[in-house]
Amino acid sequence: MTTAVANPRTGGSGGSTAVAARARQVLKAYGSGETRVVALDEVDVDIARGAFTAIMGPSGSGKSTLMHCLAGLDSVTSGQVWIGETEITALKEKKLTRLRRDKIGFIFQAFNLLPTLNAL
């Protein structure tokens, strides 16, 4: 998978105001044993603030998994994710929920709309 938007000024650990989201050594595995799938294999990426960033790669390469992990919608198997200054991989569910509510907008690949409800 190709993912790279790096700001050389903001290397190192922790958050930075120039980086909207950051992943370090993020590994995400689904399942276990013979059916284990490693969707993200120690991914490092910085998503710069205020930039339009595209994540490209073939189907099944882990784009959606990376987005879900960067947005705190899914947990990582190991590694760390920051949203701004906050390490979300260290947050308890309640704080993570609050951060998602206040800081993250997300359009899902499979819309996840409830057909019985309207926008109101």
Ligand SMILES: Nc1ncnc2c1ncn2[C@@H]1O[C@H](COP(=O)(O)OP(=O)(O)OP(=O)(O)O)[C@@H](O)[C@H]1O
């Ligand atoms: N909930 C899940 N349970 C098991 N395996 C999963 C799950 N979600 C994703 N995978 C697997 O993880 C890998 C990465 O999937 P992902 O959906 O992140 O890829 P993608 O790059 O978004 O693909 P596409 O371009 O088709 O949307 C694939 O091998 C996929 O089968």
Ligand SMILES: [Mg+2]
């Ligand atoms: Mg996808």
